[in-house]
Amino acid sequence: MGNSKMNARERIDYLFDDHSFVEVGGYVSARNTDYNLGAKKVEGDGVITGYGVINDRMVYVYSQDASALGGSVGEMHAKKIASLYDLAMKTGAPVIGMLDCAGLRLQEATDALHAFGTIFNKQAQASGMIPQISAVFGMCGGGSAVMSAMSDFTLMEKENGSLFINSPNALAGNEESRQNTAGAQFQSEQAGNVDFVCETEEALLDQLRILVDVLPSDYEAEDVYFDNDDDLNRVIPELNDAAYDAAYILKSISDNNMYIETKAAYAKEMVTAFIRLNGETVGAVANQPVDGESVLTRNGLEKAERFIKFCDAFSIPLLTVTDVTGLRANAHEERKQALALAKFTTTLAQVSVPRINLIAGEAYGTAAEVMNSKAIGADFVLAWPQASVGMMDAEQAVRIMYAEEINTDKNKTALIAEKTAEYAEGQSSALAAAKRGYIDDIIEPDATRKRLIAAYEMLYGKKVTPVTKKHTAV
Template sequence: MSMEDRVEDLLKRRESIYEGGGADKVEKQHQKGKLTARERIEKLLDEDSFVEIDAFVEHRCIDFGMEKQRIPGEGVVTGYGTIDGRLVYVYAQDFTVLGGSLGEYHAKKITKIMDMAVKMGAPLIGLNDSGGARIQEGVDALSGYGNIFFRNTLASGVIPQISVIMGPSAGGAVYSPALTDFIFMVDKTSQMFITGPQVIKAVTGEDVSAEELGGSITHSTKSGVAHFRAANDEECLEMVRTLLSYLPSNNLEDPPQHMMNDDINRLSDRLMEIIPDNPNKPYDMKEIISEIVDDGIYLESQSMYAENIITAFARLNGRTIGIIANQPKILAGCLDINASDKASRFIRFCDAFNIPLLNIVDVPGFLPGTNQEYGGIIRHGAKMLYAYSEATVPKVTLIVRKAYGGAYLAMCSKDLGADIVLAWPTAEIAVMGPDGAANIVFKNEIKSSDDPVAARNEKIKEYRENFANPYRAASRGYVDDVILPSETRPRLISAFDMLMSKRESRPSKKHGNFPV
């Protein structure tokens, strides 16, 4: 056979693989509003940067007539490319080929890419669109999942791992995304669940659709499994690119610095107007964030879940920071079980990948109630204490209004390792709010007064003036400075610039016992 013949044979083999499950199945994929695996990779990566690996891999199953089955690329496309010129590794399950089902060599293709990503210190992106385990391959398929889970765990905190759910993900398939750092979902076309609607109907009698059970809205608002939600495949892949622009390639690097047009010394009079004079009135914390960060731009994670706390990536002076901020317009900004979990995981991710933390505090306490206590608010709240205490990245805390009790500590107080604590003149730092404190501290005086209502109001005022302000805490060194709201941006930039060379060691240990 001549060279020309061999080249022609190679091109035919490639073409056969690139066709996936064939024109009919590709058309069905498009009719569902979904891109194919190769189209998704093309949209995700820089133009012409994708290099495929293991295109010719084939399964070795001979049971149930599988020896006669042709499975192009084993139902998954794997390789590497660039996003904004930076190396990334990617795998994309091909639903047009046996429903993207995972068999032994499908998994081997994925684990090879995972190993390469860790060795080269580059992010791993999984585009998931699979019907689950390939039943014909039995325990070999289950072994494949186990190998993926194991590598997800080893890579955690070493490289950013991003899962993009772009179709079904059921049973064991959902655990790999759950072990990664961020999960993206697409409206109406992606679902995640351990047991599907039919099994639930058979076992419990409940009637639920796949979308209600595990769609993007469910996991973005109720379970907190999904971090980002997109309207379609194209928007989702663009969101992945945006997220990566904030992240380093691995745990040994700092996040990339970006050029920005925002003046580092910019003052903001708008910050003087956002917080109401009445300390019990709500406001939108996102207005404060927008006024502080570069160009008013930030990327919020889990924006529809546990909305009483905000977790977001932003930039100050072109450098990535992670923001954890109470949201007074939702549950008055109280910390609850879900907010504690959301914040703790975000804090630990930022610490693992050298992303400084900005904590903006307006918290009246932990949410009271039997549901919270029975649900384990003690254990969940402890996660925040642990995460902040464990973090060694630069930590700057800004107290803008309420900072009461244990919740004040949980939002990265000086005692939990904050490097710099700044406060606005509106800050109220105390064991509890003036109303509750007056009832306890001045109980007898109020009770014996001729006018208990007037006496109580007077004592509330006295407590607020003497204790519920930033100056008592500043006099003890718990607050480093009380600043004008308008000068917040330059003061924060100065603090983070000063902390760039921070080095902090911890006692040697295998690992701590995080209160999961």
């Protein structure tokens, strides 16, 4: 089909296992209002709702039909979606929304607006109970963009997808020809609202099937375990000499190199991805150097925080891979950086799922401390032999601590080298941190997979008694 647009039913047929889809509410149509739509009524009221099977897993779907009243959201259209959510929450199965909508149906005015609000309410109720996935095939503006944002994951077709709260030509100071703020590139790279951008509708639907396969059906489900034919004790010698690369590490250790990265185009300094270890889905959060700099940023922290919340809500164990030297320092970051750090730290400190930290590079200062350190509550911390852990780079620390001696010494270079080596060994090496109990074990990189699998097996029965309160206020 190439880049051609499918209709609402064709998308459903492509997505679900053969002959498994069952439509619900097919006879529903708009009721008459002051602006009578009698002549334009269509069965289904512009959205197909129902359930079916994807890779033998029950899934609910609503698919907006742009050919029926522009796919606009009217009262009965919205009620069908809200009813679908009720069914999904009762039975514990994901909801996929296929968005291709002209917006609210003006002829139905407040009836449509109120019904639209009920969708928001159902999404809020379902959050953390069942996975919610949005797929943007066409227009998705205004309130529909909020529906997408309230989902756990959003996929977008590159050519025809259009995602926005305010249309690009309605933004003060913006020219659509200069910046298409509704396009896939902006929404994935700058806004961070899209997890996966797909070249075609077929590619998007294929990615949906892959994503559904790795996620649990609901917050109580135990269907994130899969048969595994990859050797649990597989040694990975390539990791011993490879330059640090988060994606490479995570792919290498995962069962059969299974790796699904979310929001890959956004805040690339923080990687969020799903992998599998011994058949179990694991959520990974990893630092990634960009342009030679490995730092925490506001966008990266917000990206990771939401991913961690999802994993904790659905009992998906967490793995952090740490290689971070500090915080990005500029005026833009300074405006919101403390709040982003506070939210990230609060979220990570409160998760109840098993969580392991692998220190694979440098781990300095506050940035390292919030990246799932022992102090923040990591259940188990492993480090590679070459890891450095401390307040700051050893040479920087030496230049501050021995400033007077360095200034008066005739051979400054030799003195700095000597003191740096002493400080690195005694204060900022992996061994020094392990001696103080901040690292549980130092492992060879090639043994990372089998050691992580063993650690998660040990943590399988982890139980946490939550502090009695309503919720955090951060």
